[in-house]
Structures are given as C-alpha cells and as structure tokens.
Amino acid sequence: MEEAILQAKNVSYAYEEGEGLAISDINLSFRRGEMTAILGHNGSGKSTLAKLLNGLYIPTAGTVTVCGMDTALDDNTWEIRKKAGMVFQNPDNQLVASIVRDDVAFGLENIGVPTEEMPARIEAALRAVGMLDFIDRAPHMLSGGQKQRIAIAGILAMQPQALILDEATAMLDPKGREEVFSIVEKLNREQGITVVWITHFMEEAARCGRVVVMDGGHIVMDGEPQEVFTRAEDMRRMRLDVPPMVALGDLLRSRGMKISRDAMDIDSMAREVLKWL
Amino acid sequence: MAITIEHLYHVYQQGSPFQSDALEDIDFTIENGDLLALIGHTGSGKSTLAQHLNGLLKPTSGRVLVDGQNINAKEADRKALRQRVGLLFQYAEYQLFEETVYKDIAFGPKNQGLTGKELDHRVRRAFARVHLPQEVLEKSPFELSGGQMRRVALAGVVAMEPEVLVLDEPIAGLDPKGRDELMEVISDLHRGGVTIVLISHNMDDVARIATRVAVLDKGRLAMLGTPREIFSRGDELEAMGLDVPQTVQLCRKLRAGGVDMPDCLTNEEVCAAILAARGRTAHA
Numbered sequence: 172m173e174e175a176i177l178q179a180k181n182v183s184y185a186y187e188e189g190e191g192l193a194i195s196d197i198n199l200s201f202r203r204g205e206m207t208a209i210l211g212h213n214g215s216g217k218s219t220l221a222k223l224l225n226g227l228y229i230p231t232a233g234t235v236t237v238c239g240m241d242t243a244l245d246d247n248t249w250e251i252r253k254k255a256g257m258v259f260q261n262p263d264n265q266l267v268a269s270i271v272r273d274d275v276a277f278g279l280e281n282i283g284v285p286t287e288e289m290p291a292r293i294e295a296a297l298r299a300v301g302m303l304d305f306i307d308r309a310p311h312m313l314s315g316g317q318k319q320r321i322a323i324a325g326i327l328a329m330q331p332q333a334l335i336l337d338e339a340t341a342m343l344d345p346k347g348r349e350e351v352f353s354i355v356e357k358l359n360r361e362q363g364i365t366v367v368w369i370t371h372f373m374e375e376a377a378r379c380g381r382v383v384v385m386d387g388g389h390i391v392m393d394g395e396p397q398e399v400f401t402r403a404e405d406m407r408r409m410r411l412d413v414p415p416m417v418a419l420g421d422l423l424r425s426r427g428m429k430i431s432r433d434a435m436d437i438d439s440m441a442r443e444v445l446k447w448l
Numbered sequence: 449m450a451i452t453i454e455h456l457y458h459v460y461q462q463g464s465p466f467q468s469d470a471l472e473d474i475d476f477t478i479e480n481g482d483l484l485a486l487i488g489h490t491g492s493g494k495s496t497l498a499q500h501l502n503g504l505l506k507p508t509s510g511r512v513l514v515d516g517q518n519i520n521a522k523e524a525d526r527k528a529l530r531q532r533v534g535l536l537f538q539y540a541e542y543q544l545f546e547e548t549v550y551k552d553i554a555f556g557p558k559n560q561g562l563t564g565k566e567l568d569h570r571v572r573r574a575f576a577r578v579h580l581p582q583e584v585l586e587k588s589p590f591e592l593s594g595g596q597m598r599r600v601a602l603a604g605v606v607a608m609e610p611e612v613l614v615l616d617e618p619i620a621g622l623d624p625k626g627r628d629e630l631m632e633v634i635s636d637l638h639r640g641g642v643t644i645v646l647i648s649h650n651m652d653d654v655a656r657i658a659t660r661v662a663v664l665d666k667g668r669l670a671m672l673g674t675p676r677e678i679f680s681r682g683d684e685l686e687a688m689g690l691d692v693p694q695t696v697q698l699c700r701k702l703r704a705g706g707v708d709m710p711d712c713l714t715n716e717e718v719c720a721a722i723l724a725a726r727g728r729t730a731h732a
Contacts, residue, residue, distance in 0.1 A: 212623040213594050260621070314490060341621045344490045344649050345691045371623050374694075410625030415652060415694040419715045426719055437694060441701035448707060448726055 175200040175236075176333050176365040177224050177255060182233035184219055193219045195388040196233070201333070206359045206366040208376035208396075211385035212410035217369045220385065221337045224367060225255040238332055253282055255333040256326030260341050262318035266310040271302070274310055275325045282329060296328040297321075299362075300354050316347025320354055327358070333365040334358065341371065348372070373400070373414040377435040384409065397432050416440045449515055449532060449611040449643060451478040451501055456510035458496055458667075470496045472667045474510070478612070483634075483644045485654040485675075488664035489689040494647045495538070497664065498614045501645065502533035531560070534610030538617045541597035544589040544604075549575070552589055553603045560608065574607035577640070578633050595626030599633060606637070613637060614645040619653070631657065655679060655693040655713040663688070680711045 177200065184194040194216050201207055211217045222228040223235050226242035237255045240247040256278075259265055268274040275293045284292065297303040300320040305313065310321055319339055326334060336355065340348040352368075352375055359366045368379055376382050382399040384392035386409045392399050400406070400413045403421060413421075414435050420443075423430045428447050434440040458471040471493045478484050478501075488494045499505040500512055503519045503526060512519050519529045537543065546552035550571060557570045575585055578599040584592065589600050598618065605613065615634065619627040627650075635657055638644050648654055654661060654675060661678040663671040665688045671678055679685070682692045682700055692700075695718050699709045707725050712718045 212625060338621075345651075346489065346689050371621075373624065407625075410623050412624035412628075416698070419695070419698070419718060422715050422719055423722070426723070428722070437697045437701060440698055441705060444698075444702060444722055445705045445707070448722070448729060 174203050176203050176238060177201040177335075177367070178236045179220075179223065179230075180234050180236075182223060182230045182235055184223060184228060185231050192231075192388050194223065194230075197388075197390055199383065199390060199393075201365050201367060203332070203365055204359070204363045205381060206356070206368065206379045207381040207383055208379040209367060209369045209383045209385060210371075210373075210376055210399075210411055215385045215409075216388040217385055218337050219388075221257065221335050221367065221369055224335055225257050225333075226251045227257070249282060253329045254331055255335060256329060256331045258319065258322050258326065258334065258336045258339045260338040262315045262322065262342065265322045266318060269309055271297070271308050271310055271313075271321055272306045274321055275328050278325050278329050292328045292330075293324075296324040299327055299358060300324045314347060315343045316350040319343065319347070319351045323351075323354065323358075331364065333367065335367045335369075337369045338371065339368075340375070348375075352378070373412050373417075374436065377414045377417070384411070396435060400435065401432060450480050451533070451612060451643075452511075452513040452516075453477070453497075453500070454511045454513065456497075456500065456507045456512065458493075458500065458505065459508045462508065469667055471500075471507075474669050476662065476669060476672055478643065478645060479660075480643055481641070481659075483638045483646065483657060483659045485658035485661045486645055486647045486664065487649070487651070487654060487661060487690060488670075492664040492688075493667040494664055495616055496667075498535065498616055498645065498647060501612070501614050502535050503530045504535065531608055532610055533612045533614065534605040534608050535614045536602055536605050536616060536618060538620060540601035540605075540618075541589075541594060544597060544601060547588060548586055549580075549589050549592075549600050549603075550585050552600060553607050556604055556608045570607055570609070574603045574609075577606055577637060578603045579629065579636075593626070595622045595629065598622065598626075599630065602630075602633065610642070612643040612645065614647075616647045617649065618646070619648070619650065627653075649691075651679070651691045651693045652695075655695070663690070675713060676711070679713065682711070 179197050179199045182194060182197045183192050185192050209217050223230060229243050235242045237251045240251055242251055266274050267277050272293060275296055276289055279289050297306055300323050302320050310318060340351050355366055358364045377396045382396050383390060400417045403413045406413055417435050420430050420434050430443045434443040453474050453476055456471055456474040460468050460470050486494050506520050514529050514532060544552050553571045553574055554567060557567055562570055580599055589597055619630055631653055658675050661675050679692050679696045685692055696711045699711050702709045709721050712721055
C-alpha cells in the first residue's frame, strides 16, 4: 500500500465540551499523489475536517497524522505546517504583505529558511502558479484568482507534501475558478502533491480522482466520481447535486441512448454522443 | 415598474490620477415584469450599475428614470422613488445584526414609519415569501445556516415591498441545495409581479430563468436580448471572458463534430435535438 500523507483514525471533534460532535468517528487516509474532492452541504463537517488535517484543530478523540506525525503533539506543529498547507475561501483574508514577493517570503521566514535560499524558492513557487511576472506587484491590485494563486505559492515555497483547499474557488468568477483549479491539478500531476479539494462545485469534483461525501459529521460515500455520481438521488437528499453533464447523461440513458457513465464533462459527453449518432 | 437608463456614464475618482471610466454610455430600459440577468466579467461594471438603480451611486452624466421620473432630480421625491427599488448586496448575510430574525426583517419597514399591526403584517408577509420554516422567525439570525441567513437578508429587502429587486450575486458561496432554494424564491417573487435584476456568474441559472440578458463588457453594454439570442453568440461571450451554459457548450462541440444542432438551453432540448439528428442520419 502506498504511503498515507494525511491520516485520520477514529477521529471525533466537538467545538465545545458537551456539545454535539462536528466530526464523528472518522477513518480516512489520503495517499501520496491523490487528488480528492470533499463534498457536503454547509454544516456537514467539511471545514472542520480540513482544519483537523493540518493541525489547526486537535481531535477531541482519535488521532490525525501528517506524514506520520501526530498533530496532537506540540513538538510536531512547525514540521506539520511545512508538510500540509491550507488555502481558505476568501482571497482577501490570507495575504499579509504589500508586495507579492514578501507575501510568499512570509511563511519561509516563519520556518527559518536562510535568507540566501529564499529568492530561489520564492521564484520557483511563483513560477509554478504562473505568477512570476507579478513578483513586484501589490496583492490588492490582483484579481481574486490571482490572489488565490499567490496564497498557494506561499505554501509551495515551503515545499509541502499536501495542499488542503477549503472552498478556495467559492468567491471567484468562472475564469478565476478555472485558473485556480487547473493550477492545483497541475501541481498534483507534475509534482505529486497530495490535494484535498473541498468544494460545492460538482463539476470540479468530477475532475478529481476520488470523491468523499460528508453528511452530519460522517463519511457517507468514498469512491471514484463515477461511482459517487451514480447515486444522484442520495446526493440530492444530502443537499448536494451531480455535475450538469452527469444529469444530462442520466436523461439521455433514460431515453434509450447508449452513453457511458464515464462521460462527466463536456468533452467526453460530446465524444459519447458522436459515437452513439 | 420600468427603469430607464439614459446615456449613463460613471467615472471613478474624477480629476485624480486614478480616474477611470466605470460605466460608459449605458442606455437601455428594464421593463416592468422583466427578470433581467446582468452578466459580465469581474470588473465589467455590473455592481456599479446595480448601485445606480436605487440611487446609491449618482451618474457622472446621464439619467436613471423610474417610471419616467429622474431618481436623482432635486425636485423629485427621491426617498420614495428609491424605496421602490430594493438592493440585495453580495454576501448580504454579513449585514444581519438584530437579536431575532423578526426584528431584523422589521428594521427597514420600522424606519419607514410603520408600527403595530401594519408592521407585523409586513414582516410576516416578507418572511413567508422566502420559504423558511416558521420557527426561524424567533431565532437569532446567527443560529441559522449561511443559506438561511441569506434568505433572511432578502426578506429584509422584500419587507420594503419594492417593485424592482436588484440581486447582486445572490447564490455565491451557497451549497447546491441552498442555491436551488434561493433560485426558487427568486422565481416566485418574479411570478408574484416583482421585476428582478439578477447579477450572476452562473450561466446555467441565467439560461433557465431570465427573460432577458444584458451583457456588460469594460463598462459598456455589449449585448441585450433573450437568453437564446445572447447564448448563441458564444464566441463573443468567450472573448469577453464569459462562459456559456454547459448545454450550449456541448451543442457547439457537437456542431464542430459535424452534427446539425441548435444551441440548446435545457437538457430536454439537448435530448430532443440529439434524437432529431439521429432520425436524420437513420433516414439518410
């Protein structure tokens, strides 16, 4: 079995003692190089899980490990933050400096990277997200998608094993969303970075290798997108949906057309329809 | 109620080195009963235009007429005119502040001078129109989910009983069910006679519910027409950084593959068009 980069064993979490569990006895592991979408309606526990996965929250019960390190041990905190970085929803809440270069340097300073090593790491990180040309620009002059890419570069500079993105595209326009998603896809494919992609957009989930669905603090589905999106009724009952092309495929099949369930995006649907015609 | 926008220009920071044209020569009419979708790339001027519709921003030149009356004219009863146009901001749930949902919805009508039974009726009527469970009314807005809070904020605007509602990206950030529920509320308000201006990036929604679409590009009105007319101009929309609905994208791909297909706006239409194409090949 491949190495688990992020692992949750019998993990439960309650925000306050005596209150209900936001996360209830979860077992889940993310292997090196996986790109996993996490779906669930607002309040299903997705964001809580994300914050448990890089040690921002410590489990009430059970253990979370990042590259084998227990997040509950204080001594591991810095090492864990280097290995698993997190990007949040609002692009305006996570940039700290007045120049892009300094923003990417911020994390490096915190983990004590020697000054002479910094320029190379900053440039490599900005190149990886396609933002090297913006190195001397002011973050507040950038678009939402560009700001999220800078936030990602700030994490990449620390050479992490895993990226956890909590609805990182929710506040972006369609162009910005595609820009951020495809950069993360590329980092996963080319650098083997393990990605946990939390989203409300079903078409993004269809592009991940694995989809985990949460409801009421539990994992209720875990599989390839084809398997998960076959259960359209279950998804809708959980306040979720299926990608538009999956819904179209269901309709076409119900009218007797031979269309593969693997057709979950426009390109593959067009190929299937052309084949059937 | 119709809103006519006449040769409207808006310049930000006029006279400073940062001067920039936010809106240039916008000239069209939002008709009574429209559900007009206002689409455009980020920075195209959508929100700036929306804020002119109820007088929050004043045109640098040009006019905004509500039923023929200039909402910025000195002599007009500006307050009354502006109350006829309600505006729901982006992420409006951040503006909730009262102890209970009831009080939050009552805030606007109370400021209008309503009291007693009249105020109570107004609040309950607005609340009923956003499809929330009855027990929510006495809860704190901060105990609700994001989608429910958004609908409470909408009820607060609806309680002013505007004839035109301007909604700035009302579904942003909601989960799929929350998006569907809110779109249903918007459709219902429209069916109930409220003219709607909907700013949205979700072209599938726009294709489904809009009666007309206005496209802004770099501060100018680039297109105006029915969803079918607008989304048949996919190349131009893409050049402006905009999407077309997924069904239209699929139809374009199929045409490129040699299939004779119209631009379909719904799954049912796609299905019928594919079956028709199959029928033609079978007979050929």
